[in-house]
Amino acid sequence: TLKEGQGTSVVAQGPSRPLPSTANVVVIGGGSLGCQTLYHLAKLGMSGAVLLERERLTSGTTWHTAGLLWQLRPSDVEVELLAHTRRVVSRELEEETGLHTGWIQNGGLFIASNRQRLDEYKRLMSLGKAYGVESHVLSPAETKTLYPLMNVDDLYGTLYVPHDGTMDPAGTCTTLARAASARGAQVIENCPVTGIRVWTDDFGVRRVAGVETQHGSIQTPCVVNCAGVWASAVGRMAGVKVPLVAMHHAYVVTERIEGIQNMPNVRDHDASVYLRLQGDALSVGGYEANPIFWEEAVKYRPRAAGGLCLKTSTEKVCAVWSDDLRRA
Incomplete structure (x- = not known):
């Protein structure tokens, strides 16, 4: 069975900070994938990056994930990505922020x-x-x-x-968000996304125009869907079918x-x-x-x-x- 959350409505509570009118990219979802995406965008020099989280960071499925990091996989690409992740969570984030990711x-x-x-x-x-x-x-x-x-x-x-080892998922996301914010990115909690505006260009390609939330809209040409178990629902807002099932x-x-x-x-x-x-x-x-x-x-x-x-x-x-x- 499922337990639906009780408590203060995010609409009544309001966003954790004012929404910008524009952004170069909006990341939807404040779990592990969303926080990692925002951090790396900021680290690559992307300005105007905004993360929108419907409640609090990691309050979806990330907070109770195992946080295991196994370095060896059959794919060389995965091995390189995991080696990079290990460097970030075991050393680089703590050097940048002074916060501990819970790495063991x-x-x-x-x-x-x-x-x-x-x-x-x-x-x-x-x-x-x-x-x-x-x-x-x-x-x-x-x-x-x-x-x-x-x-x-x-x-x-x-x-x-x-x-190999483990990290604390919530601690890691908090540290990622802190590091991204220090590089100019914005993290906005208590801000559910309600829609994605799209338009069709002269070549018939559908493009993003903006993101609608319960607290206002943000004009943006780019959205990254990191909504986890809600990814399919977010995709439908833009007319995109996300091949994901929880x-x-x-x-x-x-x-x-x-x-x-x-x-x-x-x-x-x-x-x-x-x-x-x-x-x-x-x-x-x-x-x-x-x-x-x-x-x-x-x-x-x-x-x-x-x-x-x-x-x-x-x-x-x-x-x-x-x-x-x-x-x-």
């Missing part, structure tokens, strides 16, 4: 439950060498030494990346586990689950085999305190947990 370098561990998956991880290790990403393929015994709490009886091996997911935080401190985060690609270190406990989540699609995100807005919140069934949680429990 505790390493990442991909587990292989079959020979094919282990061969894939060996290829990833080779790709990592080409891009300067340190990684090691470990035997089950070596994995047990690194992660004593893990059941390795049915493992073929693991891929260990010592410089799904319900669940994660569970365990009680305190003795000896878990500093253990690496774990990913099982075959079971589509992860284990994320969270202080002296674990956050457990993943992708369900039969997901519940969320097709009416536009009807729901973030909670007044804490952000968008969904409830899910115990059966769905247990389905994800079954493979995690096997590792304990």
Whole structure:
């Protein structure tokens, strides 16, 4: 089931700052993608960049994301992008703003439950060498030494990346917004977008003319849709179909586990689950085999305190947990 937010209307509350009449680019959505986009636009020297967030930064789905950063992917482009992201969140943002993103370098561990998956991880290790990403393929015994709490009886091996880690999603977005603002960008919260004005040029190409909000309009030639689960609804405002669908997911935080401190985060690609270190406990989540699609995100807005919140069934949680429990 879904819980619709209660509390003070953003219309009554008003925007966090006055809207400019014009902007060179408007970013819609104040989550991870929106804040990253605004930061990099500002860093590239784009003036007149404005971010519009319907409630508060990260109050959609970003606030409860895992914040995991795994550096190795099958695509060289992804490896380079992830290396850049790691530099930004682990060093550059703190140097720029003096704020901490919550970055914790505790390493990442991909587990292989079959020979094919282990061969894939060996290829990833080779790709990592080409891009300067340190990684090691470990035997089950070596994995047990690194992660004593893990059941390795049915493992073929693991891929260990010592410089992987986690970030605090809310803290990272706050730092990104601060850094972007220092470069001249504007972040406006409590400002829901209600429409996008478009026009057709002499060649029949539809172009953006402006953005309508509940608190006024901004004339702009460019819009970046970073609305997350609301991206399809925002796209329809401009007559654009966004091929995106949201799904319900669940994660569970365990009680305190003795000896878990500093253990690496774990990913099982075959079971589509992860284990994320969270202080002296674990956050457990993943992708369900039969997901519940969320097709009416536009009807729901973030909670007044804490952000968008969904409830899910115990059966769905247990389905994800079954493979995690096997590792304990």
